[in-house]
Structure formats: C-alpha cells, structure tokens
Amino acid sequence: MAAIALAAAARSGHPSPVRRGIRTGLFHTSATILAAVFLFPLIWAALNSVKSSDEANQQPPTWLPHSLSLQNYRSLSGFDQGIGTYLLNTFALCLCTVVGTVIVCVLGGYGFARYAFRGKNLLFGATLTILMVPYATILLPLYIVLGHLHLQNSLIGLALVLVMFQLPFGIFLMRNSFESVPRELEEAALVDGCTGFGALRHVSARVVMPGVITVALFAFLTSWNEYLAPLIFLNDGTKYTLPVMLVNIRYASFNILDVGALQAGVVVAMIPCLVVYLALQRFYVSGLVTGALRG
Amino acid sequence: MAVTVLTSRPQQARTPTVGPRRRSRAGSASRRPAVGLAFVAPTAVLVAALFLVPLGILVYMSLTNWPLLGSPTFDGLDNYRQLGQDDQFLGAIKFTLVYTAITTVVLFAVAFALVAISSTRRKGAVFYRTAFFLPYVVGTAAASSMWWVNSNDQLGVFSKAIQAAGITHQPPGLLATPNRALFTAIALVIWKFVGFQVMVLLVGLQAIPAELYEAARMDGATTWQRLRYITIPSLRPTLALLTILSVTGSLLAFDQFFVLTHGGPDNSTVTVVLALYNKAFQSFRLGNAAAEAVVVLVVLVLVNMVQLRLFREREK
Numbered sequence: 001m002a003a004i005a006l007a008a009a010a011r012s013g014h015p016s017p018v019r020r021g022i023r024t025g026l027f028h029t030s031a032t033i034l035a036a037v038f039l040f041p042l043i044w045a046a047l048n049s050v051k052s053s054d055e056a057n058q059q060p061p062t063w064l065p066h067s068l069s070l071q072n073y074r075s076l077s078g079f080d081q082g083i084g085t086y087l088l089n090t091f092a093l094c095l096c097t098v099v100g101t102v103i104v105c106v107l108g109g110y111g112f113a114r115y116a117f118r119g120k121n122l123l124f125g126a127t128l129t130i131l132m133v134p135y136a137t138i139l140l141p142l143y144i145v146l147g148h149l150h151l152q153n154s155l156i157g158l159a160l161v162l163v164m165f166q167l168p169f170g171i172f173l174m175r176n177s178f179e180s181v182p183r184e185l186e187e188a189a190l191v192d193g194c195t196g197f198g199a200l201r202h203v204s205a206r207v208v209m210p211g212v213i214t215v216a217l218f219a220f221l222t223s224w225n226e227y228l229a230p231l232i233f234l235n236d237g238t239k240y241t242l243p244v245m246l247v248n249i250r251y252a253s254f255n256i257l258d259v260g261a262l263q264a265g266v267v268v269a270m271i272p273c274l275v276v277y278l279a280l281q282r283f284y285v286s287g288l289v290t291g292a293l294r295g
Numbered sequence: 296m297a298v299t300v301l302t303s304r305p306q307q308a309r310t311p312t313v314g315p316r317r318r319s320r321a322g323s324a325s326r327r328p329a330v331g332l333a334f335v336a337p338t339a340v341l342v343a344a345l346f347l348v349p350l351g352i353l354v355y356m357s358l359t360n361w362p363l364l365g366s367p368t369f370d371g372l373d374n375y376r377q378l379g380q381d382d383q384f385l386g387a388i389k390f391t392l393v394y395t396a397i398t399t400v401v402l403f404a405v406a407f408a409l410v411a412i413s414s415t416r417r418k419g420a421v422f423y424r425t426a427f428f429l430p431y432v433v434g435t436a437a438a439s440s441m442w443w444v445n446s447n448d449q450l451g452v453f454s455k456a457i458q459a460a461g462i463t464h465q466p467p468g469l470l471a472t473p474n475r476a477l478f479t480a481i482a483l484v485i486w487k488f489v490g491f492q493v494m495v496l497l498v499g500l501q502a503i504p505a506e507l508y509e510a511a512r513m514d515g516a517t518t519w520q521r522l523r524y525i526t527i528p529s530l531r532p533t534l535a536l537l538t539i540l541s542v543t544g545s546l547l548a549f550d551q552f553f554v555l556t557h558g559g560p561d562n563s564t565v566t567v568v569l570a571l572y573n574k575a576f577q578s579f580r581l582g583n584a585a586a587e588a589v590v591v592l593v594v595l596v597l598v599n600m601v602q603l604r605l606f607r608e609r610e611k
Contacts (some may be wrong), residue, residue, distance in 0.1 A: 107338075
C-alpha cells in the first residue's frame with residue numbers, strides 16, 4: 001500500500017533530475033541494506049561451513065574464512081548414522097509424499113470437478129476442514145492410528161500423514177485447474193470411447209500440468225523441511241530425516257557444540273529448497289494465486 | 296471476493312453438475328457417479344483414516360486417563376478440570392497470546408515496508424523481492440538451528456556483530472533473559488516469514504486493475520485518497536487471509552521455540568503447542584495432553600470463524 005503511495009508520489013510530481021537521482025540512490029541504498037540483512041544468515045552459514053573446523057569453532061568468530069576446507073562436511077558424514085543415511089531418508093520421504101500427493105490430488109480434483117455423486121459436498125468440506133484444525137493437536141492420536149496400521153516408526157506412514165496435510169490445498173487447486181479446462185475437449189474423447197480415466201489422461205492432464213507442478217512443489221518443500229512429525233513418529237535413529245539430525249547435532253559428542261558441522265548441515269538442508277524454489281518460482285506464485293487468493 | 300480457500304460455496308455455484316442432457320450426449324457409461332466415487336476414493340480413505348478417526352480418538356482420549364501402557368480408563372471431564380489449575384498450561388496460553396499479538400503487528404509493519412520496496416518498477420525490485428523471500432523456503436528447523444548458533448554469546452555472529460557495532464561490550468546474551476529470548480524468537484520469525492506476506496501482498500496488488508488508478512487520477516484524487524479508497528478496499532481479502540494465517544500460525548508456534556529457546560530460560564517461552572508436546576511425549580500424560588489439544592482446536596476453529604465473519608461483514 002505504501003508502495004502505491006510512493007510510486008504515485010514519484011509519478012504525480014515532476015522533480016528535477018538531481019532530486020530524482022538522490023531519491024533513486026536512497027531507494028537502492030536502503031533496499032540493498034535490507035536485502036543484505038535477509039541474505040546474511042544464509043550466506044553466513046555457507047561461509048562458516050567452508051572454514052576449517054577449528055576456525056568455525058573459534059571464539060569470537062572470524063568474518064571471512066582464512067582458508068577453505070571441507071572438514072565440516074566430512075565430520076557430518078561421521079555424525080551418528082552419517083549424513084548419507086539422513087539424506088537418503090529425506091529423499092525417500094519426499095519422493096513418497098510428492099508422488100502420493102500428486103496422485104491423490106489429481107484423481108480427487110478430477111472427481112470433484114467432473115462428477116456428481118452422493119456425499120460429494122460433505123467429502124469436499126471434510127477435506128477443507130483439515131486446514132482449520134491445528135496440525136500439532138492431531139499428531140497425538142495419529143500416532144496411535146499409525147500404530148494400529150503398523151506404520152509407526154515408518155517413513156511410509158509419515159509420508160501418508162504428510163500427504164493428508166497437503167490435501168486441502170492440493171485438492172482445491174486441482175479441482176480449480178480441471179474446472180478451467182473446457183468440458184467439450186473431454187466429452188469428445190468420451191464419445192470416442194475413452195473411459196473416464198482415459199479422458200483424464202489424454203485430454204486434461206497436459207492442460208493442468210502447471211497445477212500439478214505447484215502441488216508437487218508445495219509437497220516437496222513441506223516434506224523436506226518437516227520437523228515435528230518425524231520427531232514424533234520416528235523413534236529409530238536410522239530412519240531420522242535431515243531436520244531431525246540438524247537439531248540433534250548440537251547434542252552430539254558430549255554436548256560440545258560443533259558449529260562448523262551444524263552450519264554445514266544447515267547448508268545441506270537448505271540448498272535443495274533454494275534450488276527447487278528458484279527453478280520453479282513462477283509455479284509457486286501461480287499456486288499462491290490459485291490456491292490462496294482466488295477472488 | 297472472499298477467502299475462498301476456506302469455503303467451497305462460490306465455486307459450487309459456478310459448477311454445472313452433470314445433468315441428464317449432458318449424460319445422454321456424452322455416453323452414460325462414462326459419467327456414472329460410481330466412476331466419480333472411484334476418483335475420490337483415495338481422498339476419502341486418507342481423510343477418514345488419518346483425519347476424522349484421529350479427531351474422534353482425540354476427543355475420546357481427552358475424556359480418559361490414558362497411560363502409556365495398559366488400558367485407558369474413562370475419566371469424564373477430569374482432564375478438563377485439571378487444565379484450569381495447570382499453571383504451566385495457563386502460563387503457556389498467556390505467553391502464546393502475547394507472542395501472537397506482537398508477531399502479527401510487527402509482521403505486517405515490516406511487510407508493508409518491504410512491499411514498498413519490491414513493488415516499484417525500479418531496476419532490482421525482483422532481486423530485492425527474492426532476497427526477502429528466500430528465508431521462507433528454508434525449513435524452520437534449519438533456520439532455528441542457524442539462529443541458535445548465531446545467538447550464542449561466544450560463538451555467535453549476531454553477538455559479535457552487536458559488540459562490533461558498539462551497542463554493548465558485554466556478551467549480549469540474546470537468549471539469556473525471557474524478554475531477550477522472546478525478542479530473538481520474534482526476530483527469527485519475522486526474518487523467516489515476512490517474505491511470504493510480501494509475496495502474497497504483491498499478488499494482491501497486481502490484481503487491482505490499473506484503470507482504477509487512472510480514473511482516480513483523472514478525477515484529481517490525491518495519493519492518500521487513492522490509497523484509502525482503492526488500494527485498501529481492494530486488498531481487504533488479502534489482508535484477511537494474511538491475518539488469519541499469521542494469527543493461526545503464531546498460536547500454533549512450536550518449531551522455533553523448541554529448537555531456539557527450548558522453552559527457556561526458566562520455562563518463560565513455552566508456547567501452548569510446546570506445553571502440549573512436553574505433556575504428551577515427556578511426561579506421557581496423554582489424556583491431559585489430549586484435553587489441551589481439544590481446547591486448542593476449539594479455540595482455533597472459533598478464532599477462524601470469528602475472523603472470517605468479521606472480514607466478510609466489513610466487505611459488505
């Protein structure tokens with residue numbers, strides 16, 4: 001809002017070139033300082049992670065690395081099960097969650113968009129209610145349900161829970177995506193003798209791809225970063241995911257904190273998110289528009 | 296214009312259901328309700344097994360004495376009565392409310408300032424916007440771990456920077472007192488989440504038709520009038536959504552406190568969800584924890600409903 005005010009002020013008057021230059025300079029100075037404040041912790045973690053272990057743990061800390069070293073990353077591979085195991089677990093969890101979310105939401109979104117059946121509104125309403133119910137409060141009974149399904153302490157069980165939490169957003173978004181596809185396209189396929197599933201596959205699937213990518217992206221970011229659910233559902237150290245490992249690092253080796261290793265872990269955990277986000281940025285924004293801000 | 300993410304109404308009205316005419320044209324075999332049910336079956340199974348059933352169990356648990364081993368015994372409303380005398384829970388409620396109020400206000404204030412920067416047409420706006428948003432995609436556990444180390448008196452770069460800036464020559468103890476711990480946690484939350492607010496506000500701003508501003512300018516509206524009569528009313532649904540997300544998210548804060556302050560110092564930063572977690576998974580008083588969860592759940596649903604209604608009414 002203030003932005004509009006500023007922009008409008010800049011446009012309405014006709015200030016001299018000098019004054020405009022000063023204004024631009026001030027704008028970029030303050031914006032750069034703010035951007036630096038926001039990027040600093042990320043850059044700091046990266047800088048610290050490539051210091052030697054001794055330097056990373058020096059008191060007080062040094063600003064720039066005196067020498068580059070991969071020591072901290074190496075000590076990560078020696079931590080408990082080794083970073084490789086945690087990475088693998090996290091990848092497996094993400095894969096299951098993303099694939100599961102996409103399948104359930106594409107099928108469900110299509111069903112809600114194109115078919116009439118009894119209980120449709122009830123089911124759709126129940127799915128959206130998941131948003132209203134605080135996530136943390138339902139983990140406790142979920143723990144018991146997973147126990148009955150023999151899915152406690154299992155990455156599959158955890159993935160199912162994460163898929164469930166993605167449903168309100170995913171179903172809503174996929175339903176809207178399918179509704180924006182003209183029915184006539186599919187009807188033609190149906191007349192040509194396609195089954196319902198065939199129509200979905202041939203005609204709609206390509207058109208709704210952006211929606212699918214958005215759903216997959218959100219599922220990935222959530223499952224990669226999720227901390228509380230793995231902490232509660234997994235009790236076997238060999239199954240821990242990266243976020244759980246990160247928090248455990250500080251209690252490693254008799255409570256002696258290894259700052260370098262911790263920062264290296266942070267870097268490993270955040271790089272996939274940054275890369276995936278930067279690559280798929282426009283789907284993220286379009287997802288926000290469709291999913292959260294229709295109107 | 297409504298926060299349709301929480302309701303299905305407006306959409307439903309637009310969707311023509313499959314009528315008989317259509318069915319006969321498209322071939323009745325392909326639009327049978329049974330096929331539709333098959334499509335939504337996975338959703339139904341997940342929602343039932345992992346949402347509705349646990350919800351039922353939660354309510355049942357809250358009415359029982361549920362030990363970790365052995366069978367639960369029915370307790371009636373005992374767990375709820377105990378909540379009233381549970382100082383830790385009551386303290387957690389108070390802390391969470393204070394935290395929510397401060398966070399929501401500060402988040403909006405910072406977000407508006409950052410929107411002013413990222414919505415200009417100047418060069419570099421996209422870079423600034425991305426810089427503000429990047430912390431949001433980093434996980435809370437990673438972000439909180441980072442801030443925990445950086446706030447360390449001897450090893451942390453925040454402490455070093457504060458001393459280098461000459462603000463204090465002592466170690467600043469960023470997590471040492473209740474107020475400082477709260478301040479550091481709020482700083483973390485602003486850093487991590489404000490980018491999301493900025494992004495959503497930008498999307499909202501872009502949706503306002505440029506003609507509105509053109510027309511207003513031709514009519515000689517001042518900057519303030521354009522802000523007051525075009526921008527703010529048009530952004531109302533966006534602001535409503537962000538308020539709901541911010542209030543709900545803050546009331547349920549867990550990760551940042553669990554990792555950054557661990558509820559300390561002296562249990563001064565225990566949020567409601569952290570208290571709930573401790574009760575369930577540290578002291579294993581599951582019935583008590585379930586009662587707390589039910590209370591939190593009911594309060595949140597009410598808060599959401601009240602907020603939605605408030606924003607709806609103002610829209611009219």
